Amino acid sequence: xxxxxxxxxxxxIYIIREVAAQLGNPVMLYSIxxxxxxxxxxxxxxxxxxxxxxxLLHVDxxxxxxxxxxxxxxxxxxxxxxxIVHTNRDGLSRRINPFVDGSSLYxxxxxTQALREALDLHKFDAAFGGARRDEESSRAKERVFSFxxxxxxxxxxxxxxxxxxxxxxxxxxxxxxxVFPLSDWTxxxxxxYIAAENxxxxxxxxxxxxxxxxxxxxxxxxxDDRLPLAPGERPMTRxxxxxxxxxxPLTAALESDAADVDAIIRETAAxxxxxxQGRLIxxxxxxxxxxxxxxxxx
Amino acid sequence: xxxxxxxxxxxxxxQAADRGMxxxxxxxxxDDGKSTLIGRLLYDSKLIMxxxxxxxxxxxxxxGTTGGGIDFALLVDGLQAEREQGITIDVAYRFFATPRRKFxxxxxxxxxxxxxxxATGASTAQLxxxxxxxxxxxxxxxxxxxxxxxxxxxxxxxLAVNKMDLVSFDQTRYERxxxxxAAFANQLGIPHVQCIPVSALLGDNLVEPSAxxxxxxxxxxxxxxETVEVAADDAxxxxxxxxxxxxxxxxxxxxxxxxxxxxxxxxxxxxxVLPSMRESxxxxxxxxxxDLSEAVRGDSVTLVLADELDLSAGDVIAAADRPAQVxxxxxxxxxxxxxxxxxxxxxxxxxxxGVTLPGEVTELKYKINVNTLEHTAxxxxxxxxxxxxxxxxxxxxxFDAYDENRDMGGFIVIDRxxxxxxxxxxxxxxxxxATNLAWHALDVDKAxxxxxxxxxxxxxxxxxxxxxxxxxxxxLVEKRLHALGHHTYLLDGDNVxxxxxxxxxxxxxxxxxxxxxxxxxxxxxxxxxxxxxxxxISPFRAxxxxxxxxxxxxxxxxxFVDAPLAECERRDPKGLYQKxxxxxxxxxxxxxxxxxxxEAAEMLLDTATSAPEAAADRVVAxxxxxxxxxx
Numbered sequence: 003x004x005x006x007x008x009x010x011x012x013x014x015i016y017i018i019r020e021v022a023a024q025l026g027n028p029v030m031l032y033s034i035x036x037x038x039x040x041x042x043x044x045x046x047x048x049x050x051x052x053x054x055x056x057x058l059l060h061v062d063x064x065x066x067x068x069x070x071x072x073x074x075x076x077x078x079x080x081x082x083x084x085x086i087v088h089t090n091r092d093g094l095s096r097r098i099n100p101f102v103d104g105s106s107l108y109x110x111x112x113x114t115q116a117l118r119e120a121l122d123l124h125k126f127d128a129a130f131g132g133a134r135r136d137e138e139s140s141r142a143k144e145r146v147f148s149f150x151x152x153x154x155x156x157x158x159x160x161x162x163x164x165x166x167x168x169x170x171x172x173x174x175x176x177x178x179x180x181v182f183p184l185s186d187w188t189x190x191x192x193x194x195y196i197a198a199e200n201x202x203x204x205x206x207x208x209x210x211x212x213x214x215x216x217x218x219x220x221x222x223x224x225x226d227d228r229l230p231l232a233p234g235e236r237p238m239t240r241x242x243x244x245x246x247x248x249x250x251p252l253t254a255a256l257e258s259d260a261a262d263v264d265a266i267i268r269e270t271a272a273x274x275x276x277x278x279q280g281r282l283i284x285x286x287x288x289x290x291x292x293x294x295x296x297x298x299x300x
Numbered sequence: 301x302x303x304x305x306x307x308x309x310x311x312x313x314x315q316a317a318d319r320g321m322x323x324x325x326x327x328x329x330x331d332d333g334k335s336t337l338i339g340r341l342l343y344d345s346k347l348i349m350x351x352x353x354x355x356x357x358x359x360x361x362x363x364g365t366t367g368g369g370i371d372f373a374l375l376v377d378g379l380q381a382e383r384e385q386g387i388t389i390d391v392a393y394r395f396f397a398t399p400r401r402k403f404x405x406x407x408x409x410x411x412x413x414x415x416x417x418x419a420t421g422a423s424t425a426q427l428x429x430x431x432x433x434x435x436x437x438x439x440x441x442x443x444x445x446x447x448x449x450x451x452x453x454x455x456x457x458x459l460a461v462n463k464m465d466l467v468s469f470d471q472t473r474y475e476r477x478x479x480x481x482a483a484f485a486n487q488l489g490i491p492h493v494q495c496i497p498v499s500a501l502l503g504d505n506l507v508e509p510s511a512x513x514x515x516x517x518x519x520x521x522x523x524x525x526e527t528v529e530v531a532a533d534d535a536x537x538x539x540x541x542x543x544x545x546x547x548x549x550x551x552x553x554x555x556x557x558x559x560x561x562x563x564x565x566x567x568x569x570x571x572x573v574l575p576s577m578r579e580s581x582x583x584x585x586x587x588x589x590x591d592l593s594e595a596v597r598g599d600s601v602t603l604v605l606a607d608e609l610d611l612s613a614g615d616v617i618a619a620a621d622r623p624a625q626v627x628x629x630x631x632x633x634x635x636x637x638x639x640x641x642x643x644x645x646x647x648x649x650x651x652x653x654g655v656t657l658p659g660e661v662t663e664l665k666y667k668i669n670v671n672t673l674e675h676t677a678x679x680x681x682x683x684x685x686x687x688x689x690x691x692x693x694x695x696x697x698x699f700d701a702y703d704e705n706r707d708m709g710g711f712i713v714i715d716r717x718x719x720x721x722x723x724x725x726x727x728x729x730x731x732x733x734a735t736n737l738a739w740h741a742l743d744v745d746k747a748x749x750x751x752x753x754x755x756x757x758x759x760x761x762x763x764x765x766x767x768x769x770x771x772x773x774x775x776l777v778e779k780r781l782h783a784l785g786h787h788t789y790l791l792d793g794d795n796v797x798x799x800x801x802x803x804x805x806x807x808x809x810x811x812x813x814x815x816x817x818x819x820x821x822x823x824x825x826x827x828x829x830x831x832x833x834x835x836x837i838s839p840f841r842a843x844x845x846x847x848x849x850x851x852x853x854x855x856x857x858x859x860f861v862d863a864p865l866a867e868c869e870r871r872d873p874k875g876l877y878q879k880x881x882x883x884x885x886x887x888x889x890x891x892x893x894x895x896x897x898x899e900a901a902e903m904l905l906d907t908a909t910s911a912p913e914a915a916a917d918r919v920v921a922x923x924x925x926x927x928x929x930x931x
Contacts, residue, residue, distance in 0.1 A: 006321055006402055015600035016559045019544040023613050023654070048600070049557065050588035052549040135393045139378025142392045145420075158379050161390060162721045163416040163637050165423040166710045168651050172719035186404055188395045276349040292380055 024171035037132030090116035140292035154298035220254035328431035329441035330410035339372025538622035539563035627730035652711035659693035702726035749829035764861035767868035776916035819847035
């Protein structure tokens with residue numbers, strides 16, 4: 003493994019262990035994507051031969067790709083870690099639908115609110131997230147140990163100074179920290195590490211013929227029959243893959259021939275567009291990621 | 301053998317040289333062009349993606365400060381407030397890689413009020429790029445940042461003299477600034493300084509050599525960053541490993557998970573566990589990829605020792621022949637990062653050596669004037685000030701001097717009440733070398749008890765006529781202190797006369813004995829670390845003086861609860877005045893026995909004109925201001 007990856011690995015393991023050392027009831031957000039896969043792998047390495055001393059939490063919007071859910075259940079079985087799946091019941095009964103209600107309301111109810119609900123329900127005082135600073139400009143500003151108020155709010159103007167590797171995990175009752183062990187990783191680092199460590203990822207990352215429709219300039223995959231088709235609109239078969247994975251209605255595919263990890267690394271290194279370009283919710287409005295994060299989104 | 305074993309020359313990406321990562325910061329005064337420099341560096345290195353560039357162009361039109369041209373600062377100023385105000389508030393981390401190196405750059409704010417965020421960036425950096433505006437030269441803020449950079453142990457500094465385009469690429473001006481800075485850096489002891497004249501806006505000398513400054517023969521900024529040799533980890537440093545987590549999956553395995561903070565270790569090597577000083581050997585170096593034959597600085601592994609020692613988180617495993625130091629008192633450099641001044645004697649939490657424990661600054665030796673580097677006297681450290689101080693912690697810690705090992709000598713100061721990080725510290729040397737037994741013999745004394753309670757014990761002696769409101773106010777004060785988490789006790793007639801002093805009557809002698817006993821009890825409670833409220837008429841100055849004399853200076857706070865006799869008689873809460881007037885009680889203060897008002901009470905509460913709640917608030921405020929309360 004390259005020295006740089008070994009250094010990143012060791013630093014992330016240090017961060018993960020620091021949470022176990024400082025906080026009483028942590029949880030690892032597991033979103034099934036490549037970053038979560040790397041983070042989980044690092045957690046298993048951090049505590050080996052013990053099993054990581056915290057459960058996994060998946061906030062299930064019910065709109066994830068089917069292949070993701072299959073992958074999630076397999077991973078939970080194999081790691082022996084407890085998997086908590088949480089869905090916003092209220093949102094479910096209101097039949098919140100990204101196609102009908104819009105991506106903003108949908109994201110708020112089914113992701114942000116659901117996450118806050120789950121954290122409150124289990125009284126978690128720390129939550130690991132796989133976010134990286136290279137993804138988005140407000141994430142570039144966030145601390146590794148990022149303090150959240152009782153209402154799960156992030157105050158970007160008033161973050162605790164974070165000196166050396168002396169992470170400050172002191173919180174009062176009801177407050178929490180979000181912890182980002184992959185803060186200093188880039189997209190290429192993640193793929194190179196996946197290659198070096200042979201980490202399994204959801205097959206959707208690899209190019210294959212898939213059924214898609216064109217929405218604006220975005221290719222949306224027809225993952226199930228809930229995708230409303232416009233009159234005359236017919237799904238077409240394209241060789242596509244996903245650079246990031248989220249809810250299928252909000253995650254655009256890209257045409258690609260990269261069918262294995264090495265090809266993905268080459269494609270990523272040569273890419274002229276940024277990773278989250280395929281994430282529709284990032285572009286709702288100016289500063290939308292920061293706003294969502296302030297409200298408790300990861 | 302594991303995939304973590306080294307050396308490893310395999311390289312997937314085909315990158316020519318795997319030099320690891322270089323972490324650097326950009327700093328300097330506001331508007332010297334830090335964010336622009338990073339943005340331009342990314343742009344010229346073709347590291348900005350097409351969608352980001354398209355977005356940057358629209359953003360520049362809308363909120364940019366460059367009159368329609370591309371505002372590169374918008375690439376790093378990612379927060380709404382920053383874009384709106386056109387300033388950098390918090391540190392932003394950006395990543396870029398050239399074929400020669402991967403870079404993590406922290407763009408730090410220039411405003412003095414955000415120095416804490418600059419320090420956050422500096423604490424993990426190996427190199428600092430300090431910018432100055434060629435038109436303005438070296439400013440106070442330039443010096444402040446250079447001082448912090450030096451203090452934090454960054455040994456490589458680039459002085460980027462920016463905005464050369466605005467001074468007609470004037471060589472003389474550049475050289476004057478470079479000379480002035482070199483002299484200051486020399487004073488600070490920064491060993492490696494490279495000065496480069498640049499224009500961040502136009503890109504001169506960032507990636508490509510400037511056509512406008514042919515007189516400059518040195519490297520461009522990127523050339524320097526790609527090639528600079530930051531000191532490699534010295535394998536000859538003594539082995540240090542701090543236990544983060546005790547790894548016990550079952551009865552048969554006891555490992556210690558942590559990170560190698562210095563040197564290297566191999567199975568079989570003798571080690572010493574600190575602070576307990578027990579010796580053992582490393583039996584195994586465990587990872588998920590298999591056992592390792594060696595672990596070096598930076599590796600996160602799990603060590604198994606040959607002997608059954610019961611280590612806990614925070615313990616240090618060190619080279620047996622070169623152990624780290626153990627002490628509970630040390631001298632350190634401090635950077636203060638919160639508007640509430642650092643007060644010696646006030647209880648804070650320190651996160652040091654893998655544990656969080658109570659501690660305090662026992663003495664501020666001096667502050668540092670960042671302009672002249674002179675040492676100035678001072679009692680407190682204000683926001684953004686640097687100083688040198690003696691500190692004491694409640695339990696011994698294991699450390700090395702910060703200059704020898706950043707991970708073993710850095711600490712943060714945490715506010716006990718808000719849990720905010722309020723200070724950054726760098727240990728210079730231990731003040732008292734604790735041996736393995738020293739702290740067992742430590743006396744538990746008044747100071748130790750007070751420290752663990754987080755307060756300065758004292759007696760609030762409420763004196764005044766019957767009915768003046770002493771007990772009422774004292775009660776309110778106790779409630780407020782209790783709500784703030786302080787440890788208190790209220791002594792008044794109700795709980796003393798019925799037990800301890802039930803053999804005493806109301807003769808003059810008995811009244812003196814009554815006060816003597818109360819004062820002795822109060823003294824014991826102060827010794828126990830408590831804040832004691834004593835509410836007694838205590839009419840005679842001599843008795844009060846006797847009580848004061850039992851305590852140390854500053855521990856006896858006399859509070860005169862003052863209300864006119866007529867008012868007290870009107871209130872008459874227990875009907876005592878009525879009985880005294882009727883001759884049923886003798887020697888009643890104010891009626892047939894005198895009251896001697898204090899001549900120099902620490903505090904006077906006029907309860908005739910102010911409500912008891914307001915009076916109680918005043919007492920609490922006074923305690924806080926005088927440093928009795930630690931939170």
